[in-house]
Amino acid sequence: MLWVERNKVKPKSNTFIKQTWMIKVSDKSRLKTTLKSLKLYCIHSSVNSLKYLVDSQRPWFERIMWVIIHCIIISFLVSMVHTSYQEFMSAPIITSRDANDIKTSHLFFPVLYLCDVPSINFSNAKVTDRSVDEILNLIMQLGNLYVSMMVTDNSNNVELDKLLTTYYNGSYDVAQIMKTLTPQCSTMLLKCMLHGIDRNCSELFEFRKTQDGYCCTFNYVRESDDIPELNNMIKLTRDQERVENLGIEHGLSVIMDPLLNDDFYSILPIKGWKVTVFNPTDYPDMTSGGVTEVFAMPQYETYLNVEATLFSSSQTIINLPRNKRKCIFSDETVFSNITIYTYSDCIVNCKINDIQEFCGCRPFIYPRRGKKESKQLMIFPYEDNHSSFLEEEDKALHCLHCYPACNDITYAILSRRNHMDHGTFEPNLFPNYKITNEGVLHVYFSNYLTIQLKQDVSSYWYNLLSDIGGLCGVFIGFSFITIVELLYFFVLLFHDLFCKKSTLQKDDRKTEIPPDQTQTIGELYWNELLPRSWHSATYGKFSTKKARY
Numbered sequence: 001m002l003w004v005e006r007n008k009v010k011p012k013s014n015t016f017i018k019q020t021w022m023i024k025v026s027d028k029s030r031l032k033t034t035l036k037s038l039k040l041y042c043i044h045s046s047v048n049s050l051k052y053l054v055d056s057q058r059p060w061f062e063r064i065m066w067v068i069i070h071c072i073i074i075s076f077l078v079s080m081v082h083t084s085y086q087e088f089m090s091a092p093i094i095t096s097r098d099a100n101d102i103k104t105s106h107l108f109f110p111v112l113y114l115c116d117v118p119s120i121n122f123s124n125a126k127v128t129d130r131s132v133d134e135i136l137n138l139i140m141q142l143g144n145l146y147v148s149m150m151v152t153d154n155s156n157n158v159e160l161d162k163l164l165t166t167y168y169n170g171s172y173d174v175a176q177i178m179k180t181l182t183p184q185c186s187t188m189l190l191k192c193m194l195h196g197i198d199r200n201c202s203e204l205f206e207f208r209k210t211q212d213g214y215c216c217t218f219n220y221v222r223e224s225d226d227i228p229e230l231n232n233m234i235k236l237t238r239d240q241e242r243v244e245n246l247g248i249e250h251g252l253s254v255i256m257d258p259l260l261n262d263d264f265y266s267i268l269p270i271k272g273w274k275v276t277v278f279n280p281t282d283y284p285d286m287t288s289g290g291v292t293e294v295f296a297m298p299q300y301e302t303y304l305n306v307e308a309t310l311f312s313s314s315q316t317i318i319n320l321p322r323n324k325r326k327c328i329f330s331d332e333t334v335f336s337n338i339t340i341y342t343y344s345d346c347i348v349n350c351k352i353n354d355i356q357e358f359c360g361c362r363p364f365i366y367p368r369r370g371k372k373e374s375k376q377l378m379i380f381p382y383e384d385n386h387s388s389f390l391e392e393e394d395k396a397l398h399c400l401h402c403y404p405a406c407n408d409i410t411y412a413i414l415s416r417r418n419h420m421d422h423g424t425f426e427p428n429l430f431p432n433y434k435i436t437n438e439g440v441l442h443v444y445f446s447n448y449l450t451i452q453l454k455q456d457v458s459s460y461w462y463n464l465l466s467d468i469g470g471l472c473g474v475f476i477g478f479s480f481i482t483i484v485e486l487l488y489f490f491v492l493l494f495h496d497l498f499c500k501k502s503t504l505q506k507d508d509r510k511t512e513i514p515p516d517q518t519q520t521i522g523e524l525y526w527n528e529l530l531p532r533s534w535h536s537a538t539y540g541k542f543s544t545k546k547a548r549y
Helices: 002-006 030-044 048-053 060-090 132-145 157-167 174-181 315-319 343-359 386-390 461-476 480-498 503-510 532-548
Strands: 093-097 111-116 118-121 189-194 197-199 205-210 213-218 252-256 263-266 273-278 292-296 300-313 408-419 439-445 449-457
Touching: 030 048, 030 480, 048 060, 060 461, 111 205, 111 252, 174 213, 273 300, 273 408, 273 439, 292 300, 292 408, 315 449
Parallel strands: 300 439, 300 449
Antiparallel strands: 093 449, 111 213, 111 273, 118 263, 189 197, 189 252, 205 213, 252 439, 273 292, 300 408
16 A cells, blocks of 8 residues: 555645736836736736736737737727817817708797988977087087097097087986987887878887997896996896788888988988898897998888897707807896896996996996996097007907807898889878888798797717717727726725735635645546556566465
């Protein structure tokens, strides 16, 4: 039995299955520990190609080739991921046409204001007992307030100020004076019809401030023009007129008197009316856009076919910064002196503040918010070269806080006109009314449906994640489970670097296989390998003979 034990095949030691990371961390430098752990991660990572980088069985030049390939692929991957992210951040919103157009009959009528081109009436210019020539020359100076962007003759301003001071027994309000001199709605508007019903023009039109001075406005729902105390700001109370139906007979029709015999001062070399169409909640200002102008002539029937375009925004974009969504919702608090935010009001407010700060005055055509009064000289503080402060960009007016409204409506105009014979033409909507020098204006809608544009986010965060995940999967087979592996790897690595014990070594010792269980064939005896016949013939006889001794 001793010989049998001596010929027994001893099992090999299990040290060949121990990894290099089983050595205690205290015996290694942190750099070596990191490299060993990184090698272990590459071997067991779900990214299959990483194992070729650390496979010691492969030639060194093949491993270098794999390193170069990985660097090139990862470079392309990083570039494409960066491009995808930049596109997501640079264009976070998209505007598209809504599949469901809205009925035009559900829309509000636009604002319409009519301005008589003669901005000052002759009959309203008689304010003193001075000679006619003196009065006309001085009152004509007030017309410079309409053309303040041009070089004007201001030599008689002192005399005009004395005249007005004497007439009003002290201080005077330029805005109120200009309102008195302007042709009144009751004089200019002769007959009105809305939705096929005769209406009193005074009920439909108000005398309000516009960019052209005081004009007759229809469907304007903003607060009062002049509010000295901001605490007295009143929200919109006037009901807006709706479209209700289509066609000329269901729109707005007006007969206007040109007041040809009462022309004193005109800002344009024509006779007629300036018709402006814009949003009911805006202040009419050409610099902010959204304003359409048409001229109506005496003895002409002018037709204005209105086409609207709705613009709405999803509430999901409100979380984006304003410089990204490039619009402001009406319920966002922007200015304390504006009840409803509009892009036009923001631009006008910016211009008023700039003019007020620059020259200490305000043009009379702009709404008054606060105790800043209108003055006679109000725009240019210098005598000569008035526009010099606009020649350089750094001196130009910048309203960086003004953005378009996120929910808005714009109106486009298709106009045409027909000549009316003097004294014989009888309008269809105004029977028994003979036209002499009057002009007729028709404003109406003809399209049954109105285009609606919708603004929404171009893609959500999970769309970006899907794009980046697809790129990573195509280039290196990267997936979410790889992220989990990386997190797990870094947790173990930090534990090995900053703790005295190796977590990997500790876990391996717990699962180390006992030596007896590493044998795959059990005990091996050389005698069992010999043929039975040879064994009995040789060793049997030998044993017998040996036993005899």
